[in-house]
Amino acid sequence: GAVVSQHPSWVICKSGTSVKIECRSLDFQATTMFWYRQFPKQSLMLMATSNEGSKATYEQGVEKDKFLINHASLTLSTLTVTSAHPEDSSFYICSARARAGVETGELFFGEGSRLTVL
Amino acid sequence: RKEVEQDPGPFNVPEGATVAFNCTYSNSASQSFFWYRQDCRKEPKLLMSVYSSGNEDGRFTAQLNRASQYISLLIRDSKLSDSATYLCVVTLNTGGFKTIFGAGTRLFVKA
Numbered sequence: 001g002a003v004v005s006q007h008p009s010w011v012i013c014k015s016g017t018s019v020k021i022e023c024r025s026l027d028f029q030a031t032t033m034f035w036y037r038q039f040p041k042q043s044l045m046l047m048a049t050s051n052e053g054s055k056a057t058y059e060q061g062v063e064k065d066k067f068l069i070n071h072a073s074l075t076l077s078t079l080t081v082t083s084a085h086p087e088d089s090s091f092y093i094c095s096a097r098a099r100a101g102v103e104t105g106e107l108f109f110g111e112g113s114r115l116t117v118l
Numbered sequence: 119r120k121e122v123e124q125d126p127g128p129f130n131v132p133e134g135a136t137v138a139f140n141c142t143y144s145n146s147a148s149q150s151f152f153w154y155r156q157d158c159r160k161e162p163k164l165l166m167s168v169y170s171s172g173n174e175d176g177r178f179t180a181q182l183n184r185a186s187q188y189i190s191l192l193i194r195d196s197k198l199s200d201s202a203t204y205l206c207v208v209t210l211n212t213g214g215f216k217t218i219f220g221a222g223t224r225l226f227v228k229a
Contacts, residue, residue, distance in 0.1 A: 006161075034217070043205065043221040044162070093161050095217075106152065107207075107217055109161040 003027050004096050006110025013084055014118055020080045021113045023094030029074035030096035034107070035067070038091045050077040084117045091115075119144055121218045124206050128224035131196055139191040139223050141206030150209040151182055153191045155202045156222065162205055166191070196227045 003026040013019050023033055031052050036044040048069050049057040056069035066088075068080040077096075081088055091114050095107040124141045131137050139153075151168035166173060168180040168189055179192040189206055206220035 044219050046217075046219075091159070106150070106164060106167065109163070112159075112161045114159070 004030075004094065004108045004110045006094055006113055008113055009111060010114050010116075012116045012118065015085050016083055018080055018082045019084055019115060020078055021092055021094070021115075023077045023079070023096070023110050025075045025096045025108070028096075030077075031074065033071060033077040033094055033096045035069060035077075035079050036093045036095070038093060038112075044093065047079075081115065084115070086117045089115055089117045120221075121145060122206055122208050122220040124204075124220035125223045126221075128226055130226045130228065133196060133198060133227055133229055135196050135227075137193045137196055137200075137225060139193075139204050139206070139225075141189040141191075141220055143187050143189070143206075143208045143218075145208070145210055146184075146187060147210055147212075148187075148208045149211050151189050152207040152209075153180055153189075154205040154207055154219075156205055157202050165204070193225075196225075198227050198229060201225055201227045 005024045005026055007022045011019055033050040035047045037047055038044050046059050047062045050069045050071040052071045052074050058064045066082055071077040091112050093112040094110040097107055122143050129137055153165045154162040155165045156162040166175055166178055166180045168182045170182050172181045177194045181190045193200055203222040203224045205222045208218045210216045
């Protein structure tokens with residue numbers, strides 16, 4: 001099946017620093033990628049939809065200047081948490097949908113990135 | 119009302135039990151339906167797509183009732199390794215796919 005790789009898996013950083021998380025589709029082209037965050041014992045919360053070659057669409061309540069998303073190619077989207085604070089500590093997961101032509105609605109998930117801000 | 123609602127759980131069952139998960143969705147224009155499984159501190163993984171005709175994969179059976187806007191997942195002869203959170207996922211195509219996750223139902227299978 002399709003593979004989505006996310007990096008890094010774990011990151012610990014000091015408050016005030018910025019952290020970049022990468023999401024790559026390894027064997028298919030992803031016109032659309034999604035970024036989620038998940039707090040312990042809670043479900044996934046969609047943060048934003050990343051569209052290749054255009055600006056990301058952010059969900060209500062998600063600060064676009066705080067969570068910068070770049071989808072520069074059909075295989076890579078990045079999420080940068082700027083000036084991270086302890087409340088940004090969470091599990092961040094990306095997912096991708098294959099390019100039109102194999103649209104089933106199925107999502108392929110990255111392995112997730114656990115961010116801890118000290 | 120939430121767009122996708124699931125049993126709140128958790129479910130605690132003994133090995134060998136049959137477990138049923140229920141899910142309802144609010145948007146009648148929903149197109150695709152899935153069950154995902156998520157282990158603790160891991161990403162969700164597709165368990166099954168759900169079709170109107172119903173589908174079965176080994177011990178797992180998924181059913182969809184479009185009229186009632188209801189989706190189910192049945193696990194027979196549950197194993198310890200089935201312990202996880204089960205997510206009901208619905209997709210709309212509103213000019214682009216929108217995926218909506220249920221909150222998930224946690225399952226604990228005990229020896």
